[in-house]
Amino acid sequence: MGRWEPDSRGRLREAALALFAERGFDQTTAAEIAARTGLTERTFFRLFADKREVLFGGSEVLGERIVAAVAEAPDGHTPLGAVAYGLDAAAALLGEGRRDLCAQRHAVIAANPELRERELAKLADYAAGVAGILRQRGVGEMQATLAAEAGMTVLRVAIERWASGGDDRDLGTIMSDAVAELRAVAAGG
Amino acid sequence: MGRWEPDSRGRLREAALALFAERGFDQTTAAEIAARTGLTERTFFRLFADKREVLFGGSEVLGERIVAAVAEAPDGHTPLGAVAYGLDAAAALLGEGRRDLCAQRHAVIAANPELRERELAKLADYAAGVAGILRQRGVGEMQATLAAEAGMTVLRVAIERWASGGDDRDLGTIMSDAVAELRAVAAGG
DNA sequence: CGGCTGTTGACAGTTACTGACATCAGATGT
DNA sequence: ACATCTGATGTCAGTAACTGTCAACAGCCG
Known part of the structure; x- marks a missing residue:
């Protein structure tokens, strides 16, 4: 490890919780969550079965x-x-x-x-x-x-x-x- | 009434149940359900908040x-x-x-x-x-x-x-x- | 006859999610 | 040291669930 920042799952979870709390679930796209952690939407959906699962x-x-x-x-x-x-x-x-x-x-x-x-x-x-x-x-x-x-x-x-x-x-x-x-x-x- | 077939809601419900039972929920699109009743996808979503609600x-x-x-x-x-x-x-x-x-x-x-x-x-x-x-x-x-x-x-x-x-x-x-x-x-x- | 209303269609747009393939650092085997 | 394999990621294209907007048009009401 070292090629990428570690704990993508955890970072996505944190980012998602923050964004959902700030703007609401519907007003937050998976791509935005991913972007905030430096990852892509595709990676988000590889790590979580759907947008809700991140919570x-x-x-x-x-x-x-x-x-x-x-x-x-x-x-x-x-x-x-x-x-x-x-x-x-x-x-x-x-x-x-x-x-x-x-x-x-x-x-x-x-x-x-x-x-x-x-x-x-x-x-x-x-x-x-x-x-x-x-x-x-x-x-x-x-x-x-x-x-x-x-x-x-x-x-x-x-x-x-x-x-x-x-x-x-x-x-x-x-x-x-x-x-x-x-x-x-x-x-x- | 009289301009269109009556009871669009009921007809969509019947069609949906039949299609879901036949092919499964995921393998059935809202457009297919609507088409079977002679309506459009747009009408489906006007009458039901989402695809699941039809059931x-x-x-x-x-x-x-x-x-x-x-x-x-x-x-x-x-x-x-x-x-x-x-x-x-x-x-x-x-x-x-x-x-x-x-x-x-x-x-x-x-x-x-x-x-x-x-x-x-x-x-x-x-x-x-x-x-x-x-x-x-x-x-x-x-x-x-x-x-x-x-x-x-x-x-x-x-x-x-x-x-x-x-x-x-x-x-x-x-x-x-x-x-x-x-x-x-x-x-x- | 003319205007209002309620139901539908047509069409364009966003976004959740998926599949296929490419990339590339690091571990592994020889 | 070198080839290779693996695992996490990116890229891109596609499907389908929904939504907003506007047009069409039968029936009803004055």
């Missing part, structure tokens, strides 16, 4: 982490109890990162329907992975799906609270809280 | 029906109990339609990631509407969101079972069942 790099890592944590949850847990392990792992991973960047990213996503769609799709992917693990642990198809999907809803709501600054507590705390609320809401008549 | 016409009706049913649920229900009214209304509405068409539509959607994204977005819209109603009924922000989202997950899973033919029971029955499973999965430790 979701690293999302596979989060998904894998969640699925792994659910898989490693000790036996004897209810489905939702196992999912909570995954949520803890997610909170730990996200808690490492810079909260301001996470907030900026979320503001960009919240401002654009296409990006919101993509985020939902990512969460649905995680949910599918988690549901698969739960099924391996002997949970029935329907319960596995419901527990996994509900867990990802908790993840989304908690992150939104955390990133939007409406709740100053630790992300893990917000999430445990949300799981408790989920139990409460489902327990009632 | 989701009438989805606002379903959303409104669900939200209305939740709003009209008698007092004294838990949040999830009120959501169940919405699910009943959805089952009733979908039960009216032709199940084979619903199944074909779902097969097309299931076969394409972009279409799955759009479907998730529609469900998220319904959930937002339902959560709003629950909040009006005095349910807390977090519980309202969780109950509404969980309800839409039930809707999705139940429809998938029903449409894919894996479950011969009535859609309403499948859904009540799924709600019960949701309660069971959340009730446990």
